[in-house]
Amino acid sequence: MKESYIKEKIEDSIPGTSVKITGDGVHFEAVIISESFEGLSTLERHKVVYSALGDDMKEKIHALSMKTYTPTESMKGELK
Amino acid sequence: MKEEIKEFIENAISKDLVVLFMKGSRDMPMCGFSAKVIEILNNLNVPYQTYDILSDEDLRSGIKEFSNWPTIPQLYINKEFVGGCDICIEMSENGELAKKLNN
Numbered sequence: 743m744k745e746s747y748i749k750e751k752i753e754d755s756i757p758g759t760s761v762k763i764t765g766d767g768v769h770f771e772a773v774i775i776s777e778s779f780e781g782l783s784t785l786e787r788h789k790v791v792y793s794a795l796g797d798d799m800k801e802k803i804h805a806l807s808m809k810t811y812t813p814t815e816s817m818k819g820e821l822k
Numbered sequence: 823m824k825e826e827i828k829e830f831i832e833n834a835i836s837k838d839l840v841v842l843f844m845k846g847s848r849d850m851p852m853c854g855f856s857a858k859v860i861e862i863l864n865n866l867n868v869p870y871q872t873y874d875i876l877s878d879e880d881l882r883s884g885i886k887e888f889s890n891w892p893t894i895p896q897l898y899i900n901k902e903f904v905g906g907c908d909i910c911i912e913m914s915e916n917g918e919l920a921k922k923l924n925n
Contacts, residue, residue, distance in 0.1 A: 784905065784908075784909050784912055784913075785903075785904070785905045785909055788905065788906070788908065788909065789890065789891070792891070792892050792893075799892040799893070800886075800892055805855060805893065806893070807855075807907070807908055808908050809908070
């Protein structure tokens with residue numbers, strides 16, 4: 743599993759989203775910035791991403807660590 | 823999901839206030855993410871129950887479906903699904919987890 747595949751799948755499935763991702767083929771860490779996160783809790787944001795990845799999450803991706811921000815949050819310097 | 827698994831999970835999250843579905847046990851977590859949540863719970867100094875999903879394939883697939891969440895660990899507080907490792911870390915850092923447990 744390539745990082746670029748996960749990045750594209752998330753970006754293609756959720757409009758207005760940009761993903762930065764690193765990983766070793768099974769474990770990944772992603773910073774996801776999306777307009778669609780506006781008004782959602784962290785739990786809801788993670789569910790949106792999981793649902794974008796669908797069965798890949800069950801089968802191919804062992805672990806995906808996520809930080810999720812709206813564009814406004816990311817500009818406020820809340821990126822860690 | 824098998825009815826008996828659903829009942830098992832419902833019973834598990836009703837019986838104890840804080841419940842962690844994890845890989846391994848609290849003394850020997852079998853995955854770094856499960857270990858991290860155990861560390862967070864231990865630091866909060868609250869009683870909690872754990873269930874090892876590695877020893878029960880039905881529970882492993884059942885809890886994912888029950889919570890509509892594809893990964894383990896999964897934390898429940900007062901019958902409510904709180905989240906996985908990332909969310910536990912975030913809520914531990916911003917104090918929300920401690921607040922939730924004090925209510």
